[in-house]
Amino acid sequence: VQLQAYGGGLVQAGGSLRLSCVASGRTFSSYTMGWFRQAPGKEREFVGAISRTGTRRYDADSVKGRFTISRDNAKNTVYLQMNSLKPEDTAVYICAVDQQGDWTKIAFDYWGQGTLVTVSS
Numbered sequence: 001v002q003l004q005a006y007g008g009g010l011v012q013a014g015g016s017l018r019l020s021c022v023a024s025g026r027t028f029s030s031y032t033m034g035w036f037r038q039a040p041g042k043e044r045e046f047v048g049a050i051s052r053t054g055t056r057r058y059d060a061d062s063v064k065g066r067f068t069i070s071r072d073n074a075k076n077t078v079y080l081q082m083n084s085l086k087p088e089d090t091a092v093y094i095c096a097v098d099q100q101g102d103w104t105k106i107a108f109d110y111w112g113q114g115t116l117v118t119v120s121s
Contacts, residue, residue: 001023001024001025001097001099001110002023002024002025002112003021003022003023003024003097003110003111003112003113004021004022004112004113005019005020005021005093005095005112005113005114005115006019006020006021006115008092008093008115008117008118009118010118010120011085011117011118011120012085012119013085013086013087013119013121014084014085015085016081016082016083016084017085017117018079018080018081018082019035019079019080019082019095019117020077020079021033021035021077021078021080021095021112022075022076022077023076023078023095023097024076025076027099028073028076029052029053029073030052030099030101031052031097031098031099031101032049032050032051032052032097032098032100032102032103032106032108033049033050033069033071033078033095033096033097033098034046034047034048034049034069034095034096034097034106034108035047035048035069035078035080035093035094035095035096036093036094036095036096036108036111037089037091037092037093037094038091038092038094038114039088039090039092040091042091044094045060045062045091046060047059047060047062047063047069047080047093048060048063048067048069048080049098049106050069050070050071050078051101051103052101052103053073054070054071054073056103057069063082063089066082066083066084066085067080067081067082067083068080068081068083069081078095080093080095082117085117085119086119087119087120087121088119089117089119090117090119091116091117092114092115092116092117093114093115093116093117094111094112094113094114095111095112095114096108096110096111096112097109097110097111
């Protein structure tokens with residue numbers, strides 16, 4: 001599986017960005033998809049996940065109410081809509097795949113390269 005994330009950039013605090021991640025392969029609709037982020041000097045942090053059909057979502061407390069994950073299986077794409085951005089959201093955002101697709105035991109096994117989001121104060 002190959003993942004390509006894009007849509008990052010520089011935005012002012014309070015602004016919005018939408019990230020996209022395109023996955024290769026014909027079985028995208030069977031994957032649980034997720035987003036992680038890694039800020040400079042910090043460990044990778046889980047941001048959220050979305051089930052195969054998009055009916056179930058889980059967001060980390062740090063982004064709940066501000067970030068929304070969605071997907072379009074016809075386009076092999078998962079999105080991360082980020083609103084009310086804060087300087088502490090600055091990080092490389094990385095999409096991930098769980099090929100098993102079992103929402104009850106999520107285990108991501110592929111990660112993309114990521115896209116940088118910088119939030120200025």
